[in-house]
Amino acid sequence: MRGVVAELGTLRPEDxxxxxxxxxxxxxxRGTVRHVDMLLVVVEPYFRALETLGRIVPLARELGIxxxxxxxxxxxxxxxxxxxxxxxxxxxxxxIGSIPFxxxxxxxxxxxxxxxxxxxxxxxxxxxxxxxxxxxxxGRTLLKKETHNGHRREAEGxxxxxxxx
Amino acid sequence: MRIxxxxxxxxxxxxxxxxxxxxxxxxxxxxxxxxDDPNPNLARALGLSTEQIEQLRRVPREExxxxxxxxxxxxxxHLICPFEEIIARYGVxxxxxxxxxxxxxxxxxxxx
Numbered sequence: 001m002r003g004v005v006a007e008l009g010t011l012r013p014e015d016x017x018x019x020x021x022x023x024x025x026x027x028x029x030r031g032t033v034r035h036v037d038m039l040l041v042v043v044e045p046y047f048r049a050l051e052t053l054g055r056i057v058p059l060a061r062e063l064g065i066x067x068x069x070x071x072x073x074x075x076x077x078x079x080x081x082x083x084x085x086x087x088x089x090x091x092x093x094x095x096i097g098s099i100p101f102x103x104x105x106x107x108x109x110x111x112x113x114x115x116x117x118x119x120x121x122x123x124x125x126x127x128x129x130x131x132x133x134x135x136x137x138x139g140r141t142l143l144k145k146e147t148h149n150g151h152r153r154e155a156e157g158x159x160x161x162x163x164x165x
Numbered sequence: 166m167r168i169x170x171x172x173x174x175x176x177x178x179x180x181x182x183x184x185x186x187x188x189x190x191x192x193x194x195x196x197x198x199x200x201d202d203p204n205p206n207l208a209r210a211l212g213l214s215t216e217q218i219e220q221l222r223r224v225p226r227e228e229x230x231x232x233x234x235x236x237x238x239x240x241x242x243h244l245i246c247p248f249e250e251i252i253a254r255y256g257v258x259x260x261x262x263x264x265x266x267x268x269x270x271x272x273x274x275x276x277x
Contacts, residue, residue: 015194015196016166017168019168019182020170020179020183020199020200020202020207021169021178036167036168036169038166039169039171040168040171040178041171042173043173043176044173048173049172052172073172073176114184114209114260115180115210116183116184128185128188132189135185
């Protein structure tokens, strides 16, 4: 499928392609993620969610995704955010954004509406706007930084080892 | 820029992907939003109407992709027609001009 994603990203420099993926990334292969510039992993401050993150991040690196950013979501307290930041520090991956727990998200979902239409001033929307601007303004720099930090690892066969688990 | 959003089910990836897409479009970017989840709800989260969601047809891979084999025998997949045409045929233009496509396995099941 790489042809599809490659073409999507090279239409024009001002084009942005956002892929809402399956829950995890075990089904990906090295070639197919070659044209993904950035992987955002959304995580909640619960142990099991963090464990999932602990599986996704090394796998994404093995696949050669140069830029990985964690987005802390449904954050209710400074402790919540600290738990995510601590876990990410251990994985050596950066927390690129933090979204507070916001009743408006579930309410919009219950009504089958876009969060942005339901409550454009909701705290979650404001946090996502901040993150979006950060990515759009600093995208190229973020990509370079992550690659220069040496996160591109060439662990051949590592994803096969994962599948065998 | 191509941004993939992953995370445990229920973590909020669809809300994030949809809201990011709309906000980027409002800031003047041309935005494609692709739903690669087998249980798709990105269209709803983007704010498409029920009528538009019904128009959204899951892209049949075999109709838009062809396999090419190079001189070294490596196979790769390519789009048969321009992306604009695929959007016109299967996609929907959502709020703020976000172009929406549903296609399971867009990244998966590749040949590496």
